[in-house]
Amino acid sequence: DSGVTQTPKHLITATGQRVTLRCSPRSGDLSVYWYQQSLDQGLQFLIQYYNGEERAKGNILERFSAQQFPDLHSELNLSSLELGDSALYFCASSSNYGYTFGSGTRLTVV
Amino acid sequence: AQKVTQAQTEISVVEKEDVTLDCVYETRDTTYYLFWYKQPPSGELVFLIRRNSFDEQNEISGRYSWNFQKSTSSFNFTITASQVVDSAVYFCALSEARQGGSEKLVFGKGMKLTVNP
Numbered sequence: 001d002s003g004v005t006q007t008p009k010h011l012i013t014a015t016g017q018r019v020t021l022r023c024s025p026r027s028g029d030l031s032v033y034w035y036q037q038s039l040d041q042g043l044q045f046l047i048q049y050y051n052g053e054e055r056a057k058g059n060i061l062e063r064f065s066a067q068q069f070p071d072l073h074s075e076l077n078l079s080s081l082e083l084g085d086s087a088l089y090f091c092a093s094s095s096n097y098g099y100t101f102g103s104g105t106r107l108t109v110v
Numbered sequence: 111a112q113k114v115t116q117a118q119t120e121i122s123v124v125e126k127e128d129v130t131l132d133c134v135y136e137t138r139d140t141t142y143y144l145f146w147y148k149q150p151p152s153g154e155l156v157f158l159i160r161r162n163s164f165d166e167q168n169e170i171s172g173r174y175s176w177n178f179q180k181s182t183s184s185f186n187f188t189i190t191a192s193q194v195v196d197s198a199v200y201f202c203a204l205s206e207a208r209q210g211g212s213e214k215l216v217f218g219k220g221m222k223l224t225v226n227p
């Protein structure tokens with residue numbers, strides 16, 4: 001167990017729907033990062049939150065949004081889903097001591 | 111902009127062979143971190159190493175070793191006496207290391223290693 005918890009592990013949904021992915025960072029870590037791994041784009045950084053504030057933004061679509069709550073857990077919201085959004089979504093947290101990934105959420109859009 | 115290139119996309123070896131995975135990076139930052147991750151068929155990303163740009167010493171951990179050469183912007187990874195359990199996709203990654211900056215990772219495209227018995 002890496003200490004970073006992601007739920008759910010698998011998600012199957014239809015096009016046009018909205019889903020929420022959840023991440024709890026390792027205890028004490030203030031930063032949460034979201035990454036998308038797809039066959040054509042590889043592993044790409046989406047967005048980072050640090051202690052509740054957005055710190056960096058990557059290749060995140062406008063249909064996607066994220067937030068980090070006071071207890072430091074984070075949610076990634078994906079809306080108006082398309083077939084191409086099918087991917088493995090990873091959350092990671094970091095501190096001065098390291099960078100740890102959760103086990104990922106595999107999203108399948110049908 | 112930061113960039114990581116893993117020129118090899120796929121390598122197949124026979125057990126007990128040594129194999130080196132190449133990684134070349136580009137960055138304008140003077141301080142940065144380099145990483146290697148392993149992604150086995152189960153899908154999780156397993157941390158292998160993080161190296162600070164100021165530390166050019168090579169590192170060895172069991173059958174794994176890393177060669178960091180700033181002069182050629184390379185951070186290569188060698189598996190000695192490979193085993194079937196080493197079969198996975200390996201990613202090299204880069205992040206900045208500025209105080210207050212974002213340690214978002216820029217990944218290479220990955221290299222699939224298959225170790226055959």
